Amino acid sequence: MTAVEWLERLTSLRAASGHEEVVFAELRRLLAPSYDRSETDAAGNLLLWRDGPPGAPRLLFTAHADQVALWLREHLPGGFARFAAPAIDPVCLPALEVEAKGRHGVVGMLPPHLRERGVEVKEGEKDLYIDFGTESALDLPAIGEPLYFATPPRQLGDDRFCAAGLDDRASVAAIALALEELRGEDLPVTVLAAFTVQEETGRGGAAFLCRGMQPDAAVVLDVTFGRQPEVAEPDLPLLGEGAAVGIGPNVPPGLHRWLESTAAAEGIPCQREPLPGDSGTDGWRLQVAGLGVPTALLSIPLTSMHSPQEVVSIRDVASCGRLLAALARSPWSSNRAGEGGAAWS
Amino acid sequence: MELKELCLARGTSGREEQVRDLVRSALPSDLDSVTVDRMGNLLVAKGQDHAGPSVLLLAHMDEVGLMVTGHTPDGRLRIRAWGGVPPSVVAGKSVLVGAAGLPGAIGRPPNHFHRGEGQAAPKYDDLYVDIGAADAKTAQSLAPVGEMITFATPYRVSPDGGSATCKAFDDRAGVWLALEMLRHAWDFPLHVAFTVQEEVGLRGAQVALRAVRPDLVLALEATAAADTPDAPPGRGTRIGDGPALTTLDRSSRADEGLREALARAGEAAGVPWQWRRGIGGGNEAGAAWLQGYRSAAVSVPCRYLHAPVSLISLRDLEAARSLLQRFLENVREVRGHD
Numbered sequence: 143m144t145a146v147e148w149l150e151r152l153t154s155l156r157a158a159s160g161h162e163e164v165v166f167a168e169l170r171r172l173l174a175p176s177y178d179r180s181e182t183d184a185a186g187n188l189l190l191w192r193d194g195p196p197g198a199p200r201l202l203f204t205a206h207a208d209q210v211a212l213w214l215r216e217h218l219p220g221g222f223a224r225f226a227a228p229a230i231d232p233v234c235l236p237a238l239e240v241e242a243k244g245r246h247g248v249v250g251m252l253p254p255h256l257r258e259r260g261v262e263v264k265e266g267e268k269d270l271y272i273d274f275g276t277e278s279a280l281d282l283p284a285i286g287e288p289l290y291f292a293t294p295p296r297q298l299g300d301d302r303f304c305a306a307g308l309d310d311r312a313s314v315a316a317i318a319l320a321l322e323e324l325r326g327e328d329l330p331v332t333v334l335a336a337f338t339v340q341e342e343t344g345r346g347g348a349a350f351l352c353r354g355m356q357p358d359a360a361v362v363l364d365v366t367f368g369r370q371p372e373v374a375e376p377d378l379p380l381l382g383e384g385a386a387v388g389i390g391p392n393v394p395p396g397l398h399r400w401l402e403s404t405a406a407a408e409g410i411p412c413q414r415e416p417l418p419g420d421s422g423t424d425g426w427r428l429q430v431a432g433l434g435v436p437t438a439l440l441s442i443p444l445t446s447m448h449s450p451q452e453v454v455s456i457r458d459v460a461s462c463g464r465l466l467a468a469l470a471r472s473p474w475s476s477n478r479a480g481e482g483g484a485a486w487s
Numbered sequence: 488m489e490l491k492e493l494c495l496a497r498g499t500s501g502r503e504e505q506v507r508d509l510v511r512s513a514l515p516s517d518l519d520s521v522t523v524d525r526m527g528n529l530l531v532a533k534g535q536d537h538a539g540p541s542v543l544l545l546a547h548m549d550e551v552g553l554m555v556t557g558h559t560p561d562g563r564l565r566i567r568a569w570g571g572v573p574p575s576v577v578a579g580k581s582v583l584v585g586a587a588g589l590p591g592a593i594g595r596p597p598n599h600f601h602r603g604e605g606q607a608a609p610k611y612d613d614l615y616v617d618i619g620a621a622d623a624k625t626a627q628s629l630a631p632v633g634e635m636i637t638f639a640t641p642y643r644v645s646p647d648g649g650s651a652t653c654k655a656f657d658d659r660a661g662v663w664l665a666l667e668m669l670r671h672a673w674d675f676p677l678h679v680a681f682t683v684q685e686e687v688g689l690r691g692a693q694v695a696l697r698a699v700r701p702d703l704v705l706a707l708e709a710t711a712a713a714d715t716p717d718a719p720p721g722r723g724t725r726i727g728d729g730p731a732l733t734t735l736d737r738s739s740r741a742d743e744g745l746r747e748a749l750a751r752a753g754e755a756a757g758v759p760w761q762w763r764r765g766i767g768g769g770n771e772a773g774a775a776w777l778q779g780y781r782s783a784a785v786s787v788p789c790r791y792l793h794a795p796v797s798l799i800s801l802r803d804l805e806a807a808r809s810l811l812q813r814f815l816e817n818v819r820e821v822r823g824h825d
Binding site for chain 2: 220222229231233234239248273277291294296297302369372380445448450
């Protein structure tokens, strides 16, 4: 499948934290010819293995499968409901369509002529409600169920793709593209693709990844803030210039150099993302999991994160997938995988 | 003609061509005249050889949207409201740009950048449309300054069939009602003006009225419903309670004889109807009133009016059709102004 096809397929699925199974089922099905075995670990993460020669070093690619959501909190008479939206900017919500299990609703608020003048969303989601347009509360989503942005996934111009949930389905797509590209090849390493649960509610799943299998190196994929006119940060990575290689305490220098030199050798564009502290990704926890995991960060620039209109560059997703495949093919010298991964530093 | 098709047609004030073509394609064949005036209003008439009173139905074709007003160096479109769209409902929405309908997305800073201060509504200066252009030149050629932008909102009916959501119920609901009335043979002269530029100041109707010079005028509209959880009880027009009849708004006072006849028609048709609660807003009945015509308005209650997605009760729409039909059947009984 092409990058656009993967993006379309994966963003048409709805998977809030704890509801990732629908993504896993699709990945198991679509990638069936491209992995040797699959397992689901104790946390619920999906692991797909591409076995290398016996004793081969283990290279982990990981991305989270969940997405942000609204959560139904209380039913009100007349087909209305209150909700919580912990990771979402309430300014996006008035007059937005949401959906849950095929039911559509509109996020409503008091009409302007009944509001305090000039005051919009004063108390965040407390001022808002979902209007299911029905007189009966029967068949409405239950309390505690997630509600999703109903944004239709679509291409913008030649190279951009817009959808809800591209955080982090864009990264899932890149890993899927890499596995497809590597299909049938003999690799010098064992590749483990891990799709994790509950990143958006506290980076839950990734911490379990090294239980019972200590990867020799990991590449954590996520999306990162892309440059956009709504944000006054001039140094954010630009969409369309390749995935961003993280540099900072979360990544041993040898690892980010490996990513950059591999990209250069293959003619794959990439950019740098300076991360002087917590990377805000699964990688921050993974690095200190178990006996420690040499962790690299590879991020796809994305605008309007956690909004109904997340946008990525299609080229970035495709080139990110090619870079992962190139990493899996690159000869793995013994010193690189040295004692406890220390050679990476 | 399906309401869905009418709502999905795209046309901001002064850009009603697509809607007009669609309405024209749906007109019955037994009309006396079909003309487009110099403003772009579509004027149709039937039953002109009958005795009066002559009745003019007004329904506007234009919808609220946005306009491209500039381009950023990185290829985003700058925008302003085209009609009364508050900037508070625009962030994070899907749009279609230009007559060709290029897909676009209205961005929003990641919530990580403004935790705790995200509640202030953005201004249009803070809102941009991404159409996938990488630079200003590409953006300019794809979407020049002045292009219309409409909301990309699908038409959906609730599973119980009671309500529908879409953009542009204001005033495609009125257009639908007017087309329904044109399907019947009447024993009085009936005129319908499918008007332009209502949303920027009741402009098309002013010209249409001078051309038609009817005895009675009815504006067919969508009006704001305020029957939602935080609204003070009793203050708002409610969806599901039938079409709303206006007594007074900011543009006019409804003609008493017409008002009374409309209420009587609702009773006779056995459908629910309500007085429009609230005296704000205005519609084309006001344009008629200012020219000295006897006028009134029949409105379909609509939640989230002028937002990217609105919600109406389909039962209200049906009730409005029944009420109007009964009213027109008995139009000779409308009491004079004495």
